[in-house]
Amino acid sequence: MKFSVYRYNPETDNEPYMQAFEVEARQGMMLRDALMAIQEQDESFTFRHSCGEGVCGSDGVNVNGSNKLACITPLSELKETVEVRPFPGRPVIRDLVVDMSQFYAQYKQVDPWLIRKEPLPEQEILQSPEERDKLDGLYECIMCGCCSTACPSFWWNPDKFLGPQALLSACRFLADSRDQASEERLNSLEGPYKLFRCHTIMNCVEACPKGLNPTKAIGHIKEIMLKDAI
Amino acid sequence: MALEKQRFDTLILGAGGAGLNAALQLANANLKVAVVSKVFPTRSHTVAAQGGVNAALANVLPDNWHWHMFDTVKGSDYLGDQDAIEYMCREAIPTVYELEHSGVPFSRLDNGKIYQRAFGGQSQNFGGDQAARTCAAADRTGHAILHTLYQQNIRAKTHFFDEYFAVDLIQDQEGIILGALVLDIATGEPLLIEAKTTLLATGGCGQVFRTTSNAHINTGDGKAMILRAGLPLMDMEFFQFHPTGIAGKGMLITEGVRGEGGYLINKDGERFMEKYAPNAKDLASRDVVARSIVTEVREGRGCGPEADHVMLKVNHLDEAVIAKRLPGIRESSKIFAGVDPVKDPIPVFPTAHYVMGGIPTDRFGRVMPTSDDDGDHLPGLYAAGECACASVHGANRLGGNSLLDILVFGRLAGKSIIDYVRDNPSHRPLDEANVEWAMGRLGRWDNKGDGITVSDLRKEFRKTMEDHAGVFRVEEMMREGVEKVRAIREKLADVRLTDHSSTFNTNRTEALELENMIDVGLSIATSALHRKESRGAHSRPDYPKRDDAEWMKHTLYWQEGDKLDYKGVRSQPLTVESFPPKERVY
Numbered sequence A: 001m002k003f004s005v006y007r008y009n010p011e012t013d014n015e016p017y018m019q020a021f022e023v024e025a026r027q028g029m030m031l032r033d034a035l036m037a038i039q040e041q042d043e044s045f046t047f048r049h050s051c052g053e054g055v056c057g058s059d060g061v062n063v064n065g066s067n068k069l070a071c072i073t074p075l076s077e078l079k080e081t082v083e084v085r086p087f088p089g090r091p092v093i094r095d096l097v098v099d100m101s102q103f104y105a106q107y108k109q110v111d112p113w114l115i116r117k118e119p120l121p122e123q124e125i126l127q128s129p130e131e132r133d134k135l136d137g138l139y140e141c142i143m144c145g146c147c148s149t150a151c152p153s154f155w156w157n158p159d160k161f162l163g164p165q166a167l168l169s170a171c172r173f174l175a176d177s178r179d180q181a182s183e184e185r186l187n188s189l190e191g192p193y194k195l196f197r198c199h200t201i202m203n204c205v206e207a208c209p210k211g212l213n214p215t216k217a218i219g220h221i222k223e224i225m226l227k228d229a230i
Numbered sequence B: 001m002a003l004e005k006q007r008f009d010t011l012i013l014g015a016g017g018a019g020l021n022a023a024l025q026l027a028n029a030n031l032k033v034a035v036v037s038k039v040f041p042t043r044s045h046t047v048a049a050q051g052g053v054n055a056a057l058a059n060v061l062p063d064n065w066h067w068h069m070f071d072t073v074k075g076s077d078y079l080g081d082q083d084a085i086e087y088m089c090r091e092a093i094p095t096v097y098e099l100e101h102s103g104v105p106f107s108r109l110d111n112g113k114i115y116q117r118a119f120g121g122q123s124q125n126f127g128g129d130q131a132a133r134t135c136a137a138a139d140r141t142g143h144a145i146l147h148t149l150y151q152q153n154i155r156a157k158t159h160f161f162d163e164y165f166a167v168d169l170i171q172d173q174e175g176i177i178l179g180a181l182v183l184d185i186a187t188g189e190p191l192l193i194e195a196k197t198t199l200l201a202t203g204g205c206g207q208v209f210r211t212t213s214n215a216h217i218n219t220g221d222g223k224a225m226i227l228r229a230g231l232p233l234m235d236m237e238f239f240q241f242h243p244t245g246i247a248g249k250g251m252l253i254t255e256g257v258r259g260e261g262g263y264l265i266n267k268d269g270e271r272f273m274e275k276y277a278p279n280a281k282d283l284a285s286r287d288v289v290a291r292s293i294v295t296e297v298r299e300g301r302g303c304g305p306e307a308d309h310v311m312l313k314v315n316h317l318d319e320a321v322i323a324k325r326l327p328g329i330r331e332s333s334k335i336f337a338g339v340d341p342v343k344d345p346i347p348v349f350p351t352a353h354y355v356m357g358g359i360p361t362d363r364f365g366r367v368m369p370t371s372d373d374d375g376d377h378l379p380g381l382y383a384a385g386e387c388a389c390a391s392v393h394g395a396n397r398l399g400g401n402s403l404l405d406i407l408v409f410g411r412l413a414g415k416s417i418i419d420y421v422r423d424n425p426s427h428r429p430l431d432e433a434n435v436e437w438a439m440g441r442l443g444r445w446d447n448k449g450d451g452i453t454v455s456d457l458r459k460e461f462r463k464t465m466e467d468h469a470g471v472f473r474v475e476e477m478m479r480e481g482v483e484k485v486r487a488i489r490e491k492l493a494d495v496r497l498t499d500h501s502s503t504f505n506t507n508r509t510e511a512l513e514l515e516n517m518i519d520v521g522l523s524i525a526t527s528a529l530h531r532k533e534s535r536g537a538h539s540r541p542d543y544p545k546r547d548d549a550e551w552m553k554h555t556l557y558w559q560e561g562d563k564l565d566y567k568g569v570r571s572q573p574l575t576v577e578s579f580p581p582k583e584r585v586y
């Protein structure tokens, strides 16, 4: 199978370039296996990966124009020549490795931890199965960044718009019956940018390898805000 | 160029569940903590844990910590230290509540309490009916826990060194650890982190075997650093092969699947676990189930064109149960095995999963440097999690007890460190010669020229380990294995990198990891060769019985001269009576 892979080493290259590789595709092979095979041919080829099963969120790349996790993308689903590039809109450190610090900083901005004001019970804080169900579709995020790096609003206003991942996380805590800081959370999302720069373009939904729906989460936050305003 | 140095009260190597739970205690106590991880914290392998964490909450069926303790001692095949086990099983209960308070999205029961499922080796009343002790967040418990701990560490403003690779511990003439030499992966710059206390929380080493449920990063780095620092590893022959990896691939299918009612069948559709474990059946201890599967396949009752695996049947369960309790498993089976478990059984075979052995510690997480039964710990050095051996798992770990181990002992190590730093407030002087030595190990990879590639030697090594130190082990095969791994260690000198750049050089980090894996692999092969009995996961057809008179003792392995020594099991619990060894039937 033919691949065209983005290469850039800041120590030796003035500019990035695409390099051709060929890999023998076997039954059941994933894109990550192919990238590892490419690395065997050329040890200087660099990408991040770890778990190999879509849970650690390390190996998000742009394949034939879409953001995907390499380890759960079967080669059989890809059109040749397979074009593999780093996530769009992020500074490239080397080859497919990008600098994700802005993405992590945005996550930290939404205070992504459970806040309790009442004293804690001796045992668990009770939560009904129905209340717990509200976290499904939100807590499973693996912070791969496939969504945010596919979002046009994030490309244009990365310093002001929080991006789909951070907003999904904000929603995860707003939706948690145990959390007691909804008001502060909502207040901090006010203003024209942090939340409202989302133009429901839905790129994020399409990109999420875990089938999560940040657009819906963002809509949900807007709804709560509206309700609170009335 | 001068080597950059930074100073902290505590250096934590590893940002999995063990490292993060320790860091949280320390940051909350306002100590200056550095957490070093070779991957961004939420990418640590704790994220992959599926089934859950054990605690006798009694939310579903009657339970108490003493029954949990009995099961753990029995599961360990009586090699676990009963003081540490008692401590862990008692602490399990407040630990899980604390996690819940921190935000872990556990699944819930109708009454609002944490959902608990049945796992292998769990019983009520000291060996009676099946218990339900494993607290779960669907089948993504590790993810839920790791993300929550990371979130709490952001709140506590823990200082992270993300994507820094720890190369070696730095010690002084007396053997006291003064910190570590680490490498900024993005820039290739070395950094010396000096610390009053160091905690190793570097996780497991499943990558030493070819087929494994473990991530690419699980290369036993911390264990190898300990060996190179002249300290021993304990009970490394005990390696758990999880019964249900996806056949031919190794990805894990959690025991929770059997806990929810799934069971194994052979090519004749026979539920074969009924033969091997008439009571517990598919929920017998992992070593028992793994051996049964391998036996079925060896005796010609395997499934598939190569008759090389068995099937895990789930399709008799309600689709709603699968969707609610096992969504991740359904996804993985579809992606990696091409089957939807709602319709068809999943092809499975044992996969290298968990190392029971590791850096010997007492029940405060302090590293024990000698084989002396009453020996003292090494001041200022701690280990917790899968890199350590407390020893709560002995010869075989029960499912759901590892997340528990990393959380309980991570937290406890944090607390011990707070006390130590209070009593020992100053840094000790650095030993420059030792720093030079560590820098030299790093510099060796700058050698250019033709040689063996990292990936070729890695393949040879992992295959050797699989062939010579797997589920069943006999003398000749193991002797040959040790010889081969020694030869591979020699070959390491001939490995050359083709990539010598500084920026994000994975060729170099993988070389360092290969070196670590080989060091650890040799400790496994050597310890295994010398234990002439079958106990827990260490199964020798040539010595099929457990031999308590001769072998109820811990193995210690030192790298220098591949030396072995032994140490007594601590059979005396803290407050209750000891569980004396009994025959282990399920």
Ligand SMILES: Cc1cc2nc3c(=O)[nH]c(=O)nc-3n(C[C@H](O)[C@H](O)[C@H](O)COP(=O)(O)OP(=O)(O)OC[C@H]3O[C@@H](n4cnc5c(N)ncnc54)[C@H](O)[C@@H]3O)c2cc1C
Pocket: B013, B014, B015, B016, B017, B018, B019, B036, B037, B038, B039, B041, B044, B045, B046, B047, B048, B049, B050, B051, B052, B053, B054, B141, B142, B164, B165, B166, B167, B201, B202, B203, B204, B213, B214, B215, B217, B218, B221, B222, B252, B254, B353, B354, B384, B385, B386, B387, B399, B400, B401, B402, B403, B404, B406
């Ligand atoms: C697929 C799978 C499913 C599992 N399911 C369960 C379960 O349901 N229940 C259960 O109890 N147990 C389960 N386990 C076992 C359990 O998840 C692990 O034993 C446990 O998570 C290990 O945690 P840890 O904190 O010790 O290490 P890890 O989470 O592996 O973290 C190790 C850390 O060390 C860092 N590190 C390592 N080397 C270096 C280095 N050289 N330099 C810098 N940093 C380094 C890594 O970056 C990482 O941050 C499962 C294991 C697997 C593989």
Ligand code: SF4
Pocket: A150, A151, A152, A153, A154, A163, A164, A197, A198, A199, A200, A201, A202, A203, A204, A205, A214, A215, A218
């Ligand atoms: S829906 Fe909103 S967040 Fe998602 S890609 Fe579009 S603009 Fe970005």
Ligand code: SF4
Pocket: A140, A141, A142, A143, A144, A145, A146, A147, A148, A164, A165, A168, A207, A208, A209, A210, A211, A212, A214
């Ligand atoms: S929402 Fe989906 S795509 Fe975005 S970071 Fe989370 S898992 Fe990745």
Ligand code: FES
Pocket: A049, A050, A051, A052, A053, A054, A055, A056, A057, A058, A059, A069, A070, A071, A072
């Ligand atoms: S390697 Fe972990 S998500 Fe792909």
